[in-house]
Amino acid sequence: MTLGRLNHVGVATPSIEKSIETYRTLLGATVIGAPFDLLAQGVKVCFIDTPNTQIELIEPYDDSSPIAGFLKKNPAGGQHHVCFEVPDIDQAVADLKEKGATVLGEPRIGAHGTPIVFVHPKDFGGLLVELMETPRDSHHAGDH
Numbered sequence: 529m530t531l532g533r534l535n536h537v538g539v540a541t542p543s544i545e546k547s548i549e550t551y552r553t554l555l556g557a558t559v560i561g562a563p564f565d566l567l568a569q570g571v572k573v574c575f576i577d578t579p580n581t582q583i584e585l586i587e588p589y590d591d592s593s594p595i596a597g598f599l600k601k602n603p604a605g606g607q608h609h610v611c612f613e614v615p616d617i618d619q620a621v622a623d624l625k626e627k628g629a630t631v632l633g634e635p636r637i638g639a640h641g642t643p644i645v646f647v648h649p650k651d652f653g654g655l656l657v658e659l660m661e662t663p664r665d666s667h668h669a670g671d672h
């Protein structure tokens with residue numbers, strides 16, 4: 529397992545549009561593009577930019593969304609997951625399973641177009657961890 533950069537912090541919200549307005553008004557934040565549906569993950573999604581990472585706003589697409597239960601427990605929304613990049617998702621999954629972690633399902637394509645997978649919060653003291661394979665054309669501030 530090679531742990532990469534923090535790609536994003538996932539924030540569940542009952543309304544992406546209202547959350548965007550809040551980030552714009554209170555923080556002067558830059559919103560990347562427009563919200564879009566990601567049916568494979570059961571969410572609507574939109575990214576807020578920051579110099580060193582992104583905030584991923586996620587709203588349930590419908591009642592079968594994996595975040596529907598979280599929003600029932602937290603109706604105003606809240607921090608939902610953190611996402612770290614890894615160079616090879618299959619290798620990361622194999623490594624985690626060997627170490628006894630509970631990997632949730634198989635890798636699927638995420639919002640950045642590369643495979644993602646989740647590790648159960650019970651393995652990280654109550655924090656839901658997402659791993660995403662680093663995009664091949666990825667360039668970041670500080671890269672050389």
Ligand SMILES: CC[C@@H](C(=O)O)C(=O)SCCNC(=O)CCNC(=O)[C@H](O)C(C)(C)COP(=O)(O)OP(=O)(O)OC[C@H]1O[C@@H](n2cnc3c(N)ncnc32)[C@H](O)[C@@H]1OP(=O)(O)O
Nearest residue numbers: 538569573594597598608632638639640646649654655656
């Ligand atoms: C935008 C696309 C993509 C990307 O490219 O970045 C995404 O990020 S999609 C994000 C949404 N998708 C997912 O979260 C998929 C993985 N999640 C799951 O499989 C489930 O949400 C879950 C983590 C297994 C929880 O299932 P759920 O049915 O909602 O809840 P339970 O009642 O079974 O919860 C068990 C236990 O876990 C606690 N919990 C639930 N969600 C979280 C969370 N986000 N962070 C921390 N803890 C969480 C829940 O409170 C229960 O705790 P106990 O009551 O103590 O058992």
Ligand SMILES: [Co+2]
Nearest residue numbers: 538584611658
């Ligand atoms: Co995410």
